[in-house]
Amino acid sequence: MKIFSFVVSACTLTSLVAAQATVITQNLQSCIGDGQFQLGIDYFPNKFTPRKYSPIFLPENQATLDMTTDLLEIEYFDYYKIVTNKYHNKTYLLYQCGATPPMEEVLSGRHQLVLPIPHKGGLAITETPQIPPLELLGLRQEIIAYIGDPQYVSSPCLNYAIDELGSVEVVFDPEDPWNSERTQELTDEFLSRHPEAIIFGGIFANASADRIMGVAETQERTNVATFDWISLYAALFNLEELSNEIAKETEERYQCSSANARSLSSDIEEDDRPVIFWADFFEGYNWSVAECPTWDHTYYCEYASHCGAHIISRPEDMGTQDEYGYWYLNDDEVLKLGKDADIFVFPSLFWDTVYEQKRDILDQFKAVQNKRVYDTQGGGPNAWYEQRLAEYDVVGNDFCAMVGLSNPNQDPPHTIKWLRNVFTGTVPEEGTCNVPENLDDQYVPVGAFCAPVEQLGGPDEGGDTEGSETSSSAPATHAGLALVSSILYVTLLW
Structure with a gap:
């Protein structure tokens, strides 16, 4: 007797007898169910595809030039991916939740962060340019803290979350705004209450600090490559299909x-x-x-x-x-x-x-x-x-x-x-x-x-x-793209 595990949406349950292998057609928006993880299955069919930019205005002898993202790389394996920030020379290991992280990679000690995804621990941002990529992906409500002076935030909905809802904490001392040691103290205190949170740090951040994920989009050569860093945020939530689109x-x-x-x-x-x-x-x-x-x-x-x-x-x-x-x-x-x-x-x-x-x-x-x-x-x-x-x-x-x-x-x-x-x-x-409509909507x-x-x-x-x-x-929201949220994991005795 052979055991075949496979994935099927609820509406096609009647066709299970025709399936003999696991098929995943979209990145999962939830964890793999207990006992359902399988080696050899590609859990990330939707992968980051860097844009190759050929500027129309270039002379004919340069018109075929393909400029791409130089400082961000995402390598995919069956159930984990490795994100490389080449500017900070840091890597981040992201593994599908419900699976066991690859111990050889974990024990190597080379990764700044080892995270189960889709990420559930909340996000803290340190610079205002980090806001729009999250809003474009419909991830505004994943932001739980702003580390810095909130007067520079222009997003109406994020300001509402800070000022009215209180759902976004401000990590900042207005009485001592330029004291980096004080800011670090407040950040450490924030992490003690949110140990699973990720802090996005800019080009001047200490990329080796606890829970920091470096962002360096401004160091890319072109506007297209700068924008391509939206895929760093998307990778944390398995939203590569949406970010590519x-x-x-x-x-x-x-x-x-x-x-x-x-x-x-x-x-x-x-x-x-x-x-x-x-x-x-x-x-x-x-x-x-x-x-x-x-x-x-x-x-x-x-x-x-x-x-x-x-x-x-x-x-x-x-x-x-x-x-x-x-x-x-x-x-x-x-x-x-x-x-x-x-x-x-x-x-x-x-x-x-x-x-x-x-x-x-x-x-x-x-x-x-x-x-x-x-x-x-x-x-x-x-x-x-x-x-x-x-x-x-x-x-x-x-x-x-x-x-x-x-x-x-x-x-x-x-x-x-x-x-x-x-x-x-x-x-x-x-x-x-x-x-409350706009709080979850994608920014357009x-x-x-x-x-x-x-x-x-x-x-x-x-x-x-x-x-x-x-x-x-607007492009379909991640909820609309992630049809796998209704997928059932079924084991058949064949």
């Missing part, structure tokens, strides 16, 4: 705006393309301007190339370097460099203050005279630093619209979200959270829709819905 659709929209810009600018000579001057002012240091020796040097260099525009880069012989390696230009230098640019982007909160202080200089800029100055406050005071990385497709739409190279026939037309004209725009108030970026220039009319069914944080047209 979101990453694919986001890149497709991003490529759409670049293709439109390329098509619309095909008859424009290189010397006639829009010119962007990107500069910020720091009291006591002077002007910090763009450095774009290559298109992939920083995110704003990429956006300019993405939209067929030129961005002015600081010449090597201009400016003064400080003790930290940053370069600054004085008033005369910044005027010489940027006064003839078509567009001035001031990536800061303080345009009004700087303009009053530097009016004599700034009024000589062509962009100021033509009222084509933009800051980064279109999404609110802090949203640029929180959500921009997760909405690079929307920012791409914005850049192309700002330089006049977005689809003029798109219906509805794209409304610039992130880049606010300082003369005509206003800084929006903080959004609201529709309670506003303004992501892009129609190719040859396509007239609005978005197809299932596209982005303007004006709402969440929408029924």
Whole structure:
């Protein structure tokens, strides 16, 4: 007599007699049942697939270049996966709950964390850019703590969870905000109460500290690769199918705006393309301007190339370097460099203050005279630093619209979200959270829709819905994708 174990959904129970082996078609959203684990079965049929980005704007001899995620790797084995953060040189062993972790790997001592998944111990975040990937995946309610000053959080629903529900603990001492030792004391105390929690740490975090999982998306070369780190969060909850879908659709929209810009600018000579001057002012240091020796040097260099525009880069012989390696230009230098640019982007909160202080200089800029100055406050005071990385497709739409190279026939037309004209725009108030519906819903970026220039009319069914944080047209939630939650484990005597 042979024993065959297999997996089948409840609605197909009548067909069990035809099955002779275990078949898992989607990553499990719950633990393997007692006595049901089998060696040799692939428990992770949905795996992280890194995006391979080939920028449309590159010259023909470089057009086949595939740029991918450099610093994040996930290796899959039958019932466990190893996540590697190459920036911090750390690995994390994630094994399907209900199985026994691979003891050879555990005893090797090489992994920073060994975790059963889907993770159930809660998440603590330390930087606001860690919020949107979790919200895009519908995992907002997995966040149980924010370690740091909550005034910089812009997510309406997370703020509601902090201020109204109290379901997100703030680990921070407002009386001693800059004392790292005090913050560590509070963090240790938090972990004593939540020993199974995971703390996401940024690039400056101690990646060897207790329960830390390092995040280093900002060190990737491209916007596409930066966004691909959504899969780190997804891997903890077996949501790779969803994260792959979101990453694919986001890149497709991003490529759409670049293709439109390329098509619309095909008859424009290189010397006639829009010119962007990107500069910020720091009291006591002077002007910090763009450095774009290559298109992939920083995110704003990429956006300019993405939209067929030129961005002015600081010449090597201009400016003064400080003790930290940053370069600054004085008033005369910044005027010489940027006064003839078509567009001035001031990536800061303080345009009004700087303009009053530097009016004599700034009024000589062509962009100021033509009222084509933009800051980064279109999404609110802090949203640029929180959500921009997760909405690079929307920012791409914005850049192309700002330089006049977005689809003029798109219906509805794209409304610039992130880049606010300082003369005509206003800084929006903080959004609201529709309670309780939005607490579990996936975040859906506003303004992501892009129609190719040859396509007239609005978005197809299932596209982005303007004006709402969440929408029924969003990608299927993890609950919808995880059909295995209704799967039965059955053993037949054959």
